[in-house]
Amino acid sequence: MEVEELEVQVTTRGDVPEAAKQYAVEKVTHLARLTKRPILFVQVKLSLEGNPSRERPALAEASFDVNGRHLRAHVAAHDLTEAVDLLTDRLRRRLERSTHRMDPQHRPPPGNGRWRHGDLPTQRPEYFDRPxxxxxxxxxxxxxxxxxxxxxxxxxxxxxxxxxxxxxxxxxxxxxxxxxxxxxxxxxxxxxxxxxxxxxxxxxxxxxxxxxxxxxxxxxxxxxxxxxxxxxxxxxxxxxxxxxxxxxxxxxxxxxxxxx
Known part of the structure; x- marks a missing residue:
């Protein structure tokens, strides 16, 4: 599939402006150029929490199906632009690691840190303390x-x-x-x-x-x-x-x- 033909499914929750949706589509479409493997499916979810107590009310989630292998990321930020930027940065790192992992010449030696979990707690969504x-x-x-x-x-x-x-x-x-x-x-x-x-x-x-x-x-x-x-x-x-x-x-x- 050519990048120009890539269809990005976007769903929203809350008062998400059209500009934020378009920004997310542009960012993930550009990200697709980093791999030569076919991207079979892309889904992006954008949410804006109305609860004023939430320090990071903007949520962004994405799922990529790269030739049958799934990549996923989920972040929280102060606004949707920051959330989309964090999301694509995280997906970029995972896409690069995925490409290296598929190439035997780039197989990581034991203990070199490639397997280290990359999600910072300050970027993850907050848990709602439901009774x-x-x-x-x-x-x-x-x-x-x-x-x-x-x-x-x-x-x-x-x-x-x-x-x-x-x-x-x-x-x-x-x-x-x-x-x-x-x-x-x-x-x-x-x-x-x-x-x-x-x-x-x-x-x-x-x-x-x-x-x-x-x-x-x-x-x-x-x-x-x-x-x-x-x-x-x-x-x-x-x-x-x-x-x-x-x-x-x-x-x-x-x-x-x-x-x-």
């Missing part, structure tokens, strides 16, 4: 967990910009979650197995978590998340025996991810 009795699971995603290596999971985590990544470890066959501990440069791996074990072949800075996922019902996992300050809870679903993740959404509700 506990109002919280509920408003999104339930079920999908097949493709078996992959720990290193591949680390790469996908970096490209998507998430706090965690649920996958099936190709070596152990265990449902696993890779995540960024707060204030740390490394990743942690937790597995629904007899032990947490990081393969020696993994070049990403990953350490085995000292925690083990508990076996419980979804309702119990939701209660655990209610009383904790953690962004998610990884647990083994007592009904299915599979690893699930319940996580906090920025709107104060919860999301649930379960393997198909």
């Amino acid at each position: 506990v009795d109002e919280r509920e699971i408003v999104r339930h995603k079920t999908f097949a967990l493709a078996p992959m290596t720990c290193e591949e999971a680390a790469f996908d985590l970096d490209m998507l910009g998430h706090d965690f990544y649920l996958f099936t470890d190709i070596e152990t066959g265990a449902d696993s979650v890779l995540f960024h501990p707060e204030g740390s440069d490394h990743l942690e791996l937790m597995q629904a197995a007899d032990e947490n074990r990081v393969p020696e072949s993994c070049s990403a800075p990953v350490v085995a978590s000292t925690q083990r996922p508990a076996t419980m019902a979804v309702s119990e996992a939701e209660e655990r998340l209610d009383v904790s300050k953690e962004p998610f809870v990884f647990f083994v679903n007592v009904e299915t025996g599979r690893g699930n993740v319940i996580y906090r959404r920025y709107d104060g509700h919860y999301g649930l991810i379960t393997p198909a």
Whole structure:
């Protein structure tokens, strides 16, 4: 697809001016010139929160499908122009890392920092502190967990910009979650197995978590998340025996991810 033919799907929430939408389209279209691989889909979401207590009310989110590989970023800023600039800068870094990762000549050696999580806390959206009795699971995603290596999971985590990544470890066959501990440069791996074990072949800075996922019902996992300050809870679903993740959404509700 030629860059000129690239269609950018833009959705908005709040009082988002037309000029901000056009600015976002121009920025991401220019960004598409950085890769020779076909871009199959681009979606941009712009939001302007009306709550005056929000320090950074402008939110920008984008998803790129680059020849079947997904890149994603989500930022908050004082105004929409700043949000779009932060968004495209973050996507640019991920697009460059994605290009390097696909080229064996650019494969990063262990410990060189390419896997480091790039989202600064001051640029991330604020969590809405919804009262506990109002919280509920408003999104339930079920999908097949493709078996992959720990290193591949680390790469996908970096490209998507998430706090965690649920996958099936190709070596152990265990449902696993890779995540960024707060204030740390490394990743942690937790597995629904007899032990947490990081393969020696993994070049990403990953350490085995000292925690083990508990076996419980979804309702119990939701209660655990209610009383904790953690962004998610990884647990083994007592009904299915599979690893699930319940996580906090920025709107104060919860999301649930379960393997198909």
